[in-house]
Amino acid sequence: MAFRGGWWGAVRGVLPQVADAVYAFGSLGISASMLHNWPDPNHYWRAPDALAYCLLAAMYLPLAVRRRAPLLILGSSATVVLGYFTLAYYHPVAVCGLALANYTVAAHRSRTVSVPCTVTTWLVLLWGTRLAEPGIGLLSVAFVTATAAVTWVTGDVSRRLAERGRRLAALTEQLRREQEERTRRAVSDECMRIARELHDVIAHHVSVISIQAGLADYVFASDPPTAHRAIGVITDSARDAGDEMRRMLAVLRHGVEHSAHDRGDTLPDTDGAAPGMARLAELADRVRAAGVAVRITGEGLDEPLPAGLDMCVYRVVQEALTNVLKHAPTASATVDLSRGHNALRVRVTDDGPSRPRPEKRDGPGHGLIGMRERATIYGGTVTAGVRSQGGFEVDLVMPLPDM
Structure with missing residues (x-):
C-alpha cells in the first residue's frame, strides 16, 4: 500500500x-x-x-x-x-x-x-x-485524410474508455459507501437488538429479585420457611439471568449477525435452551413465585415456530408479565395463546388496578417500544392499553410463515 x-x-x-x-x-x-x-x-x-x-x-x-x-x-x-x-x-x-x-x-x-x-x-x-x-498527389490526399480520421477515432475511443473508467470508479466508490452505510446500519440494528435483549432479561429478573428480596426481609423473623422460599426464587432468577447473559455473550463472540436472527435462524445455544414458547411454563413459575398468579391457556401450541419468532413471543410475554410485577404485584394474570392457520395471537391480561399506558408516563415506555420493535421485525403488531373491565392488556398478533 x-x-x-x-x-x-x-x-x-x-x-x-x-x-x-x-x-x-x-x-x-x-x-x-x-x-x-x-x-x-x-x-x-x-x-x-x-x-x-x-x-x-x-x-x-x-x-x-x-x-x-x-x-x-x-x-x-x-x-x-x-x-x-x-x-x-x-x-x-x-x-x-x-x-x-x-x-x-x-x-x-x-x-x-x-x-x-x-x-x-x-x-x-x-x-x-x-x-x-x-505523381503522388492523390496518394498524399488519401494519406492526410486517413491521418485525420485515425487520430480522431483513436482519440475518441480513448476518451470514451476513460469516461467509462471514471464512471466505473464512481460506481465502485458509491457501492463502497453504500456497503459502509449498510455495515453501520447493521451495527446500529444489532446494538438495538442487544439493548432489547438486555432490557427484557434484566428488567424481568431484577423485578422478581426485588419483590422476593422485599418479601424475604419482611418475613425473615416471623416466617422463616417463606423467607427461605423467597431466597430460593432469588437464587433461581439470578441463575437464569446469568444463563441468558452468557448466552447473549456467546452470540456476540460468534459474530452472529442481526439479519440471521431476523430471518428466524437458530441462535447458538449455550447453557440451556434458547428462550421460546417451550419455556413459558418456567417463566410463569417465576412470576407466581414473585406473588402474581399466572395462568397459561391456549391450543395448538405444540407446533414448532421459527426460532426468531419463537423468541419474539417469549420476550413479549416476559415483558408483559414484568410490567404486571412492577405495576400490579397483587394482581393475577392470564396468558392466552391462540394459533390459527395464518397467525398467532397472544393476549396477556391482568385484573389489577387500571394504569396509564406505558408510553404516557414520565418517559417513553421502553418495554412497550421493545415489544413493538420485535413484532415489527416479523410483520406483527402489539397493542396495549387499559381494559374496559379493569386491569391492563397486551395484545400481540404475529403472521405465521408457511411451514
Missing part, C-alpha cells in the same frame, strides 16, 4: 508529462534532421532556413503541455503548420505534430468540439498536399 501510494504514485503522476516532453523534443530533433538532410535535387520545396527551424520548434515544443490545454495547442499548431505549408517548406515533417494535437483534442473533449477540430486539421493537411512530388 505504501508502495502504491508513496513514491510510485508520484512517479506515475509525472510519467505522462515526461513522456510528452520527450516526444516534443525528440520529434523536433528528428524533424529538423530530416529537413536538413532530405535531398531535393528538383527544388520542389523551399530551402530550409532559420525560419523553417523556428516554425518546427513552434510546432513541436508546445506538445510537451498538450494535455493541459488541448484546444490551445491544436490552434497554435494548426496556425504554425498552415504558415509552414504556405511558405512551401518540406511538408511531411510537420504532419506528425498536428496529428498528435488533433488526437489530444479528440481524447479530452466531446465530439461537438473534436469533430470540427478534426475537419480543420484535415483542411490544413490537405493544403500541404499541393507540395507533394508529381
